[in-house]
Structure formats: C-alpha cells, structure tokens
Amino acid sequence: GENVEQHPSTLSVQEGDSAVIKCTYSDSASNYFPWYKQELGKGPQLIIDIRSNVGEKKDQRIAVTLNKTAKHFSLHITETQPEDSAVYFCAASITGGGNKLTFGTGTQLKVEL
Amino acid sequence: GAGVSQSPRYKVAKRGQDVALRCDPISGHVSLFWYQQALGQGPEFLTYFQNEAQLDKSGLPSDRFFAERPEGSVSTLKIQRTQQEDSAVYLCASSPRTGTSGNTIYFGEGSWLTVV
Numbered sequence: 594g595e596n597v598e599q600h601p602s603t604l605s606v607q608e609g610d611s612a613v614i615k616c617t618y619s620d621s622a623s624n625y626f627p628w629y630k631q632e633l634g635k636g637p638q639l640i641i642d643i644r645s646n647v648g649e650k651k652d653q654r655i656a657v658t659l660n661k662t663a664k665h666f667s668l669h670i671t672e673t674q675p676e677d678s679a680v681y682f683c684a685a686s687i688t689g690g691g692n693k694l695t696f697g698t699g700t701q702l703k704v705e706l
Numbered sequence: 707g708a709g710v711s712q713s714p715r716y717k718v719a720k721r722g723q724d725v726a727l728r729c730d731p732i733s734g735h736v737s738l739f740w741y742q743q744a745l746g747q748g749p750e751f752l753t754y755f756q757n758e759a760q761l762d763k764s765g766l767p768s769d770r771f772f773a774e775r776p777e778g779s780v781s782t783l784k785i786q787r788t789q790q791e792d793s794a795v796y797l798c799a800s801s802p803r804t805g806t807s808g809n810t811i812y813f814g815e816g817s818w819l820t821v822v
Contacts, residue, residue: 636797636816684748692737
C-alpha cells in the first residue's frame, strides 16, 4: 500500500519567515495530494491541495509543489504568523480508492514572535 | 449543520465496555469515512461508505470494530469490548461525490476515546 513520509517532525520559525514541509510518497499511482492543518483539540482542516496534472498551486501565503518523477511534494508558507502555529499533515490518495487518504506523521510548526 | 458533527466529543470507557460513536456528515454528502488518530500520529483509515454501502473496511483493526450507515446519512462506529489500545481520536469525514480521487474531504472535530 501507499506510504507517506513527512519531514521535519518539528519546525520553529520566526514570525515573518518562511516555512517548508516536505513529503514523499511511494505509490506512483497516487494523484491527489492535500495538506491539512490541525489545531489542538480540533479535526484536520484542508488548507490546500494539488492534483498530479499540475506542478504548483498557490493560495495567498500558501503554496504547494509536486514533483511526480521524484514522488515528493512540499508545502510552503510565506510571511508566517503566530496563528499559523499548528500541526500540518500531508496526505496522498489514488483514483478509485474512494478517496482513502494515507497521511504523513505530521509537522508541529511553531511561529515565534 | 454546516460541518461534520460528531458525538460524543469525549468518552471515557472502562476496559471491556462497548462504545458507540456517532457521525452526522455534511448534508447531501455521498461519501463517509472513519479514521483513527493516535496521539502524535497522523489519521489512519478505518472504513469508507458510499451512501449506505460499506465499500471498504480494510482499515478496521479487529472484528471488535463495526461501522454502519443504514440510511446513507448518519453513521455509527461501534467498538466492542474496548481495550486500552483503542484509546485514540476517532475522526469522521465526508465528501460530496463518489469514487473519483480528488474530491475534497471534510473532517469533523473527532471523538476522543480513553479506555481505562
């Protein structure tokens, strides 16, 4: 089955700096890659996603890049703010799998003042 | 409601007790999923429904876990004879369409189960 690895497990940045989280996946058939933000005591919230027919997608301060050849994708957050502090999860799924997502192990992002 | 609703939010069960966790998906959503999230880990897939049909239950850890969605809307995850290793957050999620990868999946806040 699919295996998703995520790095780093913790990331501390200064407010205003950029943060980058990287994920790799094992199954070349995966074609949908969402990113979720999870705050303490809450459920995961989708922040951005990318499909395998595009290489990059941007939404305000958040961007995601996908390299299908290398089977890795990354989340970029620019101009970080304290409210960006949370756990971020990457995930991957395969067409026809009922959207069964395989998640990475998460990155605890801390934005310091 | 506007989002996926789960109840109870918190449940403490004695080892050996049966528990039932309820999920109200977003109205009209065809697909419904259950995930299990252990402390400090990412969510792990348990089972998937398309309307009332349970199409994938490959992630259920044992036959003590049972899920149903009899009318294609509300779903219940039942855990029989709970054990300490069942302690986790149980997340329900729904999606508006079927099958085709890439449909946005919306998660509820989760039901936090602690088995003592």
